[in-house]
Amino acid sequence: MKKICYFLCLSFLFFECQQNTLTQREKTNGYTLLFDGKTSEGWRGAYQTQFPSHGWAIKDQQLLGELSAGKESGDGGDIITLKKYKNFDLQFDWKLGKLGNSGVKYFVEELPQKPKNSSSLIGYEYQLIDDPDFIYNDKHLPEDHKTGAVYNIIPPNKRDVQVGSWHRSRIIVQNDHIEHYLDGKMIVSVDRQSPEFKKGFQQSKFKDIPGYDKRKEGYILLQDHGHNVAFRNIKIKELD
Numbered sequence: 661m662k663k664i665c666y667f668l669c670l671s672f673l674f675f676e677c678q679q680n681t682l683t684q685r686e687k688t689n690g691y692t693l694l695f696d697g698k699t700s701e702g703w704r705g706a707y708q709t710q711f712p713s714h715g716w717a718i719k720d721q722q723l724l725g726e727l728s729a730g731k732e733s734g735d736g737g738d739i740i741t742l743k744k745y746k747n748f749d750l751q752f753d754w755k756l757g758k759l760g761n762s763g764v765k766y767f768v769e770e771l772p773q774k775p776k777n778s779s780s781l782i783g784y785e786y787q788l789i790d791d792p793d794f795i796y797n798d799k800h801l802p803e804d805h806k807t808g809a810v811y812n813i814i815p816p817n818k819r820d821v822q823v824g825s826w827h828r829s830r831i832i833v834q835n836d837h838i839e840h841y842l843d844g845k846m847i848v849s850v851d852r853q854s855p856e857f858k859k860g861f862q863q864s865k866f867k868d869i870p871g872y873d874k875r876k877e878g879y880i881l882l883q884d885h886g887h888n889v890a891f892r893n894i895k896i897k898e899l900d
Contacts, residue, residue: 697721746877785811791820813860816847
C-alpha cells in the first residue's frame with residue numbers, strides 16, 4: 661500500500677510539474693503557449709500597453725484573476741493577447757469558485773478610443789460561470805448564458821457544470837464555423853451562415869453592433885467580471 665501511495669504521489673507531482681508545457685507532438689503540430697506559467701509575456705491590459713498592475717497575478721503556475729468588484733472590468737480589467745487571431749484551435753484549463761463568472765473571448769476589437777468608465781471589450785465569448793447557482797436578473801441562467809455557450813447567441817449541449825475543480829475547454833474557429841468543447845466533449849458546433857446562428861444573433865444584445873456577426877479576426881481575451889478565476893495550459897494553433 662505504501663508503494664502504491666508513493667507512486668500516486670509521484671504521479672501527481674509529475675502532472676503538476678508538467679503544467680504550461682507543450683508535448684513534442686503539440687510542438688510538431690504547430691501549437692504555441694499563450695502562458696508560460698511564470699510571466700505575463702504575451703498579454704496586456706485592454707486599452708493598455710502593459711499587463712495590469714493589480715487584479716491579475718501569476719502564482720503556482722496559474723494565471724489568476726484575483727477580482728472582487730463583482731462587475732465587468734471593475735477591478736484589474738480584461739487582459740488580451742498581443743496579437744490578433746483569425747482561424748485557430750485554442751485550448752485552456754480553468755477553475756471558478758461558487759457563484760463565479762468569467763469568460764474567454766475571441767474576435768475581440770479595441771475601439772479607437774476607450775469608453776468612459778469602462779475597459780470592457782466585446783467579442784464572441786466562451787462563457788465560464790457557475791451554472792446551477794448563479795442568479796441572473798433574479799432567475800436561474802438561461803441556456804445561452806451557461807458555461808460553454810457562445811454567450812447570448814448559441815446555447816451549449818451539456819449538463820450544468822460543477823465549479824470548484826479544474827475543467828478543460830477548447831475553441832476551434834475555421835472561417836465561419838465555430839466549435840466549443842468542454843472536458844473533451846463537443847458542446848457547440850455552429851456555422852455563422854446558418855439559420856440557428858442568425859436567429860441567436862438577432863435575439864442577442866449584440867445585434868446592433870455593426871459587423872459583429874461578420875468579424876474575422878481579433879484578440880483573445882480573458883475576462884474580468886469581478887469574480888476570482890484561474891487559468892493554466894493556455895495554448896493555440898493557428899489554422900490555415
